[in-house]
Amino acid sequence: MLYLGCHLSSSAGFKAMAETAVKLNANTFQFFLRNPRGGAAKDINADDVRAFLNLAEKYKFGKILAHAPYTLNPCSKDENTRDFARQVFADDLKRMENIPGNLYNFHPGSHVGQGVEVAIPQIVEILDEVMPEAKHTTVLLETMSGKGSEVGSTFEELAEIIAKTKDNAPERLGVCLDTCHVYSAGYDIINKLDEVLDKFDKVIGLNRLHAIHLNDSMTEFNSHKDRHEKIGEGSLGLEGIIRFINHPALKGIPINLETPNELDGYKAEIKTLRQNYKD
Numbered sequence: 227m228l229y230l231g232c233h234l235s236s237s238a239g240f241k242a243m244a245e246t247a248v249k250l251n252a253n254t255f256q257f258f259l260r261n262p263r264g265g266a267a268k269d270i271n272a273d274d275v276r277a278f279l280n281l282a283e284k285y286k287f288g289k290i291l292a293h294a295p296y297t298l299n300p301c302s303k304d305e306n307t308r309d310f311a312r313q314v315f316a317d318d319l320k321r322m323e324n325i326p327g328n329l330y331n332f333h334p335g336s337h338v339g340q341g342v343e344v345a346i347p348q349i350v351e352i353l354d355e356v357m358p359e360a361k362h363t364t365v366l367l368e369t370m371s372g373k374g375s376e377v378g379s380t381f382e383e384l385a386e387i388i389a390k391t392k393d394n395a396p397e398r399l400g401v402c403l404d405t406c407h408v409y410s411a412g413y414d415i416i417n418k419l420d421e422v423l424d425k426f427d428k429v430i431g432l433n434r435l436h437a438i439h440l441n442d443s444m445t446e447f448n449s450h451k452d453r454h455e456k457i458g459e460g461s462l463g464l465e466g467i468i469r470f471i472n473h474p475a476l477k478g479i480p481i482n483l484e485t486p487n488e489l490d491g492y493k494a495e496i497k498t499l500r501q502n503y504k505d
C-alpha cells in the first residue's frame with residue numbers, strides 16, 4: 227500500500243486537511259500544530275477531530291505526520307532557546323494525544339559552534355523530558371542535510387541520540403528520512419540505494435524508519451545544502467525517485483512531499499508517483 231501525501235496548511239483544522247488530501251488523491255498528510263516559527267498552537271476541536279477520524283477511516287489513510295516548528299532547537303547554545311524547545315515539544319506531544327497513533331517529526335537541531343559532543347547530550351536530555359508526553363505518538367528525528375551546524379546529517383549521529391535516550395523502543399522513537407536531505411548529506415539514494423538502506427539498517431535499524439519526506443533537490447549530491455525541488459526537476463531525478471518509492475524495504479512507510487508547490491502541483495506529483503508505483 228502506498229501512503230502518499232504532502233504538507234498541508236492546518237489553518238482550517240483536521241477535517242479540512244483530510245478533505246484536501248482526498249481531493250489530491252493523498253491518503254496521508256503532514257502539517258504543523260502551530261505556526262512554523264513557533265507561535266501559539268490553535269486549540270484542537272473534538273468535533274473536528276471526530277470528522278477527521280471518520281474521513282481517515284473511510285479513505286483508509288495511513289499515519290499522519292506533525293512537524294515541529296523550525297524554531298525548535300534542542301541543542302541551541304542559548305538556554306532560553308532550549309527551554310522554549312522543551313516547552314513547545316512537550317505541549318505539541320500533549321496535543322498529539324487528541325489524534326493517537328500518529329507521528330511527530332522534529333529536527334535534531336543546530337549546535338551553532340558548541341560541537342556535536344555537547345549537542346547530542348542536550349538533545350537526549352530534552353527527549354528524556356518530553357517522551358513521557360508521547361503516550362500514543364511515535365517521535366521521529368529527521369535526517370538533515372548538514373547545512374551550517376546541523377546535527378543529524380549522519381546515520382551515526384541519529385543512532386547515538388536514539389541509543390542514549392531512555393524511552394527509545396522502535397515504536398516510540400524513530401527516524402523520518404528526507405530524500406533531499408540525505409542526498410545532500412552524501413547518501414547516494416539514486417545510484418546506491420541498496421547500499422544506503424543497508425547502512426541505515428545496520429546503524430539505525432529499518433524498524434525505526436517510520437516516515438519519508440519525498441523531495442527532489444536543487445543542489446548537487448553531497449552539497450550539504452537544503453533546497454527542496456519539485457519531483458523530477460532536481461538532482462535526484464524522476465527515475466531515481468520512482469526506484470526509491472518502489473524499494474521493497476520502504477513499502478508501507480508513509481511518504482509526504484515537501485516540494486515547492488501549491489495544491490495543483492502536489493496533485494500532479496501524487497498522480498505521477500501513483501502511476502509509477504507497483505503494489
Ligand code: FE
Nearest residue numbers: 293332333368
Ligand atoms: Fe523538516
Ligand code: FE
Nearest residue numbers: 368404439484
Ligand atoms: Fe523534510
Ligand code: ZN
Nearest residue numbers: 407452453454
Ligand atoms: Zn529541508
